[in-house]
Amino acid sequence: MKRRDFLRGAGRLGAAGLLLPGLRVQQDSARGPADPLMAPSWAGGARPEVRAMDNDETVRAIEYKLRCTCGCGLDVFTCRTTDFTCTYSPELHRELVQLLEAGNTPDQAIEAFVAKYGESILMAPKAKGFGAVGYLLPGSLVLVAGSILAWVLLRRDRPEPAPAPAAGPVERSDAARVTDQEMAQVERALRELES
């Protein structure tokens, strides 16, 4: 072993000792793949084998739309792949797989869940009736308020109409007076335009 490798290894061991006081490696993979763990209960309950249907895109797409009934507020897929202590989401997953394997379409499977558990099984309300109000109201309010605001501002944007000519003789204000030199310039410009 090179000196650098030895020092690196010693450094790592030291760091591990500092960071993890009381660390005692009890078992490692050298024992073989089929050997039981020293204390299986430390890792929670036993997990079932992953099957092909667990990775099926259709199953997942449906599970994202269904809420777990354990009260976590998560969808079935997220709950069963996150909180591995939940017993509800694996059960709902099995139920869904059975429905699909029995030949139901995704919509039929979802309807079967709604019929069994009520509408609260869905992660979002259906866009019908009062549910449609839920989806449409915020955007509609912003649209209406924005349209009104734009309309008001557009009206203000219009150029002000020229003042109507007064009936009687008008006394020119100082601002409106032009010098003879300016008048000569304007007349010269007009002549150039006409020629």
Place this chain on the structure above:
Amino acid sequence: MTLLGQFCLWTAFLISIWTAVVSLSSRWKGRPDLGRALTRAPLALALVVWVASVALWKGLFGHDFNIEYVAAYTSSNLPDYYLFSAFWAGQKGSLLFWALVLSTFAAITQLVTSSRYRDLLPYVAGVTSAVLAFFLFVMLFGGANPFERLPFTPPDGRGLNPQLQNPGMVMHPPMLYLGYISITIPFAFAIAALLARKLDTGWIHAIRKWSLLSWLFLSIGITIGMWWAYVELGWGGYWAWDPVENASLLPWLTMTAFLHSVMIQEKRGMLKRWNLGLVIGSFLLSILGTFLTRSGVIASVHSFAQSSVGYLFLGFLLLAGIGGFTLLYTRWPNLEPEAELESLASREAAFLFNNLALVGVAFSVLWGTLFPILSEAVRGTKISVGPPFFNKVNVPLGLLLLALTGVGPLIAWRKTSLPNLRRQFLWPLSTGLLTAAVLVGLGMRDGYALMALGLSGFVVGTVVQEFYRGIRARGRLYQEGPLVGFVRLIGRNRRRYGGYLIHVAIVIYFVGFTGGAFKVTKEATLSVGESVEIESPYGGTYQLTHMGISQYEALNRLVTAASLEVTRNGKSLGRVFSEKRQHIDSFKNPTFQPSTEVGILGGLREDLYVVFAGTVDGTERASFAVTVNPLVWWVWFAGGLLVFGGLITLWPGGPAPVPVPVRTPSAAGQAEQAVPA
């Protein structure tokens, strides 16, 4: 120490009641001694609440398990830093923490506020004390006293929830609380200005730093909360539209709206009523979040245990709302705007639309959060409102907001002509369109993702153009190089250019969020030596090989750790570890159900996110959930940049905002010149 703590809570309660009553009834007017006493009362309150808090910390660090709170949230073997954070881990402690921060902020306000606003300070003391009195009332009479003792002393405590034993949870709640609580200061100034009828821009200037600070704390708190959810909860995401998450977003949105609209009041004397409404609304939303977290009225994974405390918050919310808006209504005639919006093509209009979008998003989030209750009341059936609803409703509004982020800086105050608009929009729009075109060329077909990234390009184009022009102007005027010009440009106009950095951070957030649309997940059961492959959304394949499982004891837990060797397209990337942790007390008894620690191999492009689901039949054969999460790193980077931009904006000094002159015929021609924001 509990006696001292109880005594301090009572003392603070009585002082705060006295301060609130004397201040808000205006009895101090004509009595300089009373006025002085009122402005000093918050200092006394802070001192007393600090003593109470130290008493609770002493109980936590001293393992005094006779205190119910200490027994419920700690154990003898809990590491010290989690003993410290256990202060706010439970309902009762978090209420004391709220009181601690509020009393500290209220005292700092009295100490640092300029004497120019001295007429407002006794009222400010009254409002902050009234809010503090409410929190102390909840602790003393609402069954939430953190110093309550048990009739017996258990040998050890129950320990802290494993999911709270994470550095993110040491930082996330305090940051969020700092954000929520600091909104009380702008609220107090708003109410003070209304009560004192001092409705010029004085109160706005007095709260400028506080509003930025509260926005910054909320931003930090929300981002750290997202990070915690990502690394700790193990579901591969960071935002789930949970009611409690939504509750933190609501005041952030309204405070963001306020930070923009307040500029219109400073420069043009407009939107006075709107700004007062936004500040009052933001404060109410911060209390609403507390109500939702503590009442159990809406199911949330983040909620504290359901208790009657929530209904006290509902009562306070109603009282503060009715009081605040009634006061605003009675001062309505005093809040006439000093100028009118002149054009649709003006920065004021862009800010107004930006406010509309922000408040629209806030309304839609609130609407979605409360929709289950409304639906049950209207239809009598329970429904759930989760991410599919929020994404459908909020994504279009979010895109509108992103577009307006780019539009605002390109338009001048008051009015912009068409040629000016063309000149200003040319490069940013081209950048946005080019970004979208390149992505289409690369094969992206997701409509929303394309729009988000195209608009991101537009906003970045806007910011780059602003910096480029500013640096070029400085180069001409002062013969500065680009780097020096860049630094000085920011230094001389921190609010404007710090704000632009925040805009870039928002864009990066959006880019990071867009990455979520492309995540890929695969589950597998592997024996030692077996591998699973997962495709990256960018192309290429990860291969993860199960290397084995180790079991050991560490700190206050029993660990079962799985290790996987990772390669990408055959190239080794090292090992990733994911754990199951069984937490134990000092007698080695399990305290909670086993929790999961995620293994993350992070990168700029994507994260490989590995969750050890558990073992099969108690052997080393184990199940895993593997997710490839694109662009997550950028979400955390955006958080850092946002804080950096916020600190620049917040840094003391710098020129005061320049009001836009009143429009006169001679000034009309100059209106197109953009005034530095």
